[in-house]
Amino acid sequence: MSASSRRTTPLPPHWPRLRRAVMNRDGWVCRHVRYDTGEICAEPARHCDHIVPASEGGSDDPANLRALCDWHVLRKDAADAGRARKRAAAKRWQPARTHRPHPGEVR
Numbered sequence: 001m002s003a004s005s006r007r008t009t010p011l012p013p014h015w016p017r018l019r020r021a022v023m024n025r026d027g028w029v030c031r032h033v034r035y036d037t038g039e040i041c042a043e044p045a046r047h048c049d050h051i052v053p054a055s056e057g058g059s060d061d062p063a064n065l066r067a068l069c070d071w072h073v074l075r076k077d078a079a080d081a082g083r084a085r086k087r088a089a090a091k092r093w094q095p096a097r098t099h100r101p102h103p104g105e106v107r
């Protein structure tokens with residue numbers, strides 16, 4: 001998966017600086033919290049992840065950004081893409097809002 005396929009909204013112009021600041025804050029280790037132990041993953045990280053994806057209204061604020069390792073960024077991308085697919089499918093398959101009368105009901 002290429003980096004460009006991850007986003008539908010453009011990164012801010014100051015992204016490289018912002019990313020470095022977030023990665024330094026997080027110590028370049030994965031901040032994913034394990035559900036079973038409540039501890040962070042702590043693998044070496046090189047991805048700066050949007051906790052709430054930009055496609056779901058997540059901001060580029062450092063509070064919405066964290067460092068992730070290769071494994072967790074792939075896992076996160078798959079989850080985000082899954083939700084995006086569900087949203088797209090829900091849009092496609094939305095039932096008609098207006099009641100279409102059965103031919104027998106037409107007066």
Ligand SMILES: [Zn+2]
Nearest residue numbers: 030041069072
């Ligand atoms: Zn991780």
